[in-house]
Amino acid sequence: MSPVLETEEHKALRAAVAALGKRYGREYLTKVIAEKGHPDELWSEAAKLGYLGVNLPEEYGGGGGGITELSIVLEELGAAGCPLLMMVVSPAICGTVIARFGTEAQKQEWLPALADGTRTMAFGITEPDAGSNSHRITTTARPADTGGDDGWILTGRKVFISGVDIADTTLIVARTADARTGKLKPALFIVPRDAPGFGRRQIDMELTGAEKQFELTLDDVRLPADALVGDEDAGLLQLFAGLNPERIMTAAFAIGMGRYALSKAVAYARERTVWREPIGAHQAIAHPLAQAHIELELARLMMQKAAHLYDSGDDIGAGEAANMAKYAAAEACVKAVDQSVHTLGGNGLTSEFGLASLITAARVARIAPVSREMILNYVSHQTLGLPKSY
Numbered sequence: 001m002s003p004v005l006e007t008e009e010h011k012a013l014r015a016a017v018a019a020l021g022k023r024y025g026r027e028y029l030t031k032v033i034a035e036k037g038h039p040d041e042l043w044s045e046a047a048k049l050g051y052l053g054v055n056l057p058e059e060y061g062g063g064g065g066g067i068t069e070l071s072i073v074l075e076e077l078g079a080a081g082c083p084l085l086m087m088v089v090s091p092a093i094c095g096t097v098i099a100r101f102g103t104e105a106q107k108q109e110w111l112p113a114l115a116d117g118t119r120t121m122a123f124g125i126t127e128p129d130a131g132s133n134s135h136r137i138t139t140t141a142r143p144a145d146t147g148g149d150d151g152w153i154l155t156g157r158k159v160f161i162s163g164v165d166i167a168d169t170t171l172i173v174a175r176t177a178d179a180r181t182g183k184l185k186p187a188l189f190i191v192p193r194d195a196p197g198f199g200r201r202q203i204d205m206e207l208t209g210a211e212k213q214f215e216l217t218l219d220d221v222r223l224p225a226d227a228l229v230g231d232e233d234a235g236l237l238q239l240f241a242g243l244n245p246e247r248i249m250t251a252a253f254a255i256g257m258g259r260y261a262l263s264k265a266v267a268y269a270r271e272r273t274v275w276r277e278p279i280g281a282h283q284a285i286a287h288p289l290a291q292a293h294i295e296l297e298l299a300r301l302m303m304q305k306a307a308h309l310y311d312s313g314d315d316i317g318a319g320e321a322a323n324m325a326k327y328a329a330a331e332a333c334v335k336a337v338d339q340s341v342h343t344l345g346g347n348g349l350t351s352e353f354g355l356a357s358l359i360t361a362a363r364v365a366r367i368a369p370v371s372r373e374m375i376l377n378y379v380s381h382q383t384l385g386l387p388k389s390y
């Protein structure tokens with residue numbers, strides 16, 4: 001797949017990350033998953049080479065690039081068969097929010113550590129009764145008003161939060177009461193993994209991935225005042241600043257996975273011969289693979305547009321493009337994986353070829369962080385001006 005709309009630096013970054021991905025490869029991740037471990041070696045090496053923090057400011061140990069560069073890293077690792085899902089969360093959402101809105105002390109404490117991979121942050125917004133409708137979140141943060149303590153007390157529940165077991169802290173979206181109106185508004189809090197009252201239960205998923213998902217309980221979790229990221233009153237703005245990178249990075253995750261599956265199918269279709277010619281000569285096999293390639297390329301174009309808008313500071317324009325990119329990439333990935341599995345016939349379902357588990361993995365991009373339907377709703381309402389049904 002030849003990258004377009006990229007500078008020489010981008011191409012060099014793509015090639016270097018692809019080489020790193022190739023050194024680890026799918027076999028590495030398969031082993032990590034089988035041993036219920038974490039891809040620590042790859043995470044550390046990617047960090048050491050400057051890839052994990054490529055989007056973070058240089059003065060805090062990052063590469064000084066943007067989501068454009070970070071999405072290249074995730075896409076190429078995915079295309080090599082070893083995507084790092086936590087990149088969507090730790091450097092992309094949490095790193096962005098702290099870099100843009102954190103206090104000086106928060107930046108000093110977190111950004112160099114997120115960039116060099118020594119610390120990781122998870123992100124928790126989803127709740128059992130607030131999935132697609134994040135306006136319904138009920139996790140609350142109230143001021144701890146005892147003995148001159150100006151900290152916070154968090155209460156609530158979260159679900160499907162990835163990587164809480166390995167993350168040093170989780171950036172939790174909670175609500176604080178507006179002192180004037182009493183209305184609840186979102187605010188972001190850094191919650192350490194071992195904070196008293198912060199409980200987690202691993203959710204059994206029918207998903208083969210190195211990252212685990214957790215249900216969280218926040219039972220009067222006491223936090224210091226500086227656990228609040230940025231400004232209590234700018235919660236929504238800060239939240240949106242992190243959500244666009246999340247969508248763009250999910251697109252990168254999906255495109256990488258789609259490319260990986262497609263490359264396996266193409267290699268197989270070139271070789272596998274059951275009649276006179278290899279099966280790739282049959283248009284019934286070749287055309288759907290060609291279509292999958294085209295759709296992945298188109299999705300990448302939209303992802304590049306979204307990343308470009310975001311990196312140039314156009315949060316509003318990036319919102320629409322990031323949603324469209326996530327939609328296009330997830331749909332292209334699901335289709336590419338499905339066709340790839342089919343191309344391998346019975347081998348598509350064997351452990352030896354390892355493609356069938358991607359059928360489930362690809363669906364993650366269709367559901368999270370925002371579902372296909374909610375993006376179609378967004379475009380219907382925001383772009384086309386159609387009325388709302390809910």
Ligand SMILES: Cc1cc2nc3c(=O)[nH]c(=O)nc-3n(C[C@H](O)[C@H](O)[C@H](O)COP(=O)(O)OP(=O)(O)OC[C@H]3O[C@@H](n4cnc5c(N)ncnc54)[C@H](O)[C@@H]3O)c2cc1C
Pocket residue numbers: 089123124125126130131132133159160161162163207213364367368369370371372373374377390
């Ligand atoms: C592997 C994985 C990792 C995740 N990691 C994280 C994480 O790290 N942090 C985090 O905060 N969350 C995480 N999530 C949660 C994810 O963001 C949610 O699953 C997603 O937002 C959908 O919410 P839900 O599952 O509650 O589905 P629901 O909101 O219950 O939706 C169910 C179905 O109804 C449809 N639907 C809902 N409302 C409408 C409507 N108005 N119109 C049309 N259709 C509608 C949806 O499209 C969907 O198909 C993760 C999820 C998964 C699967």
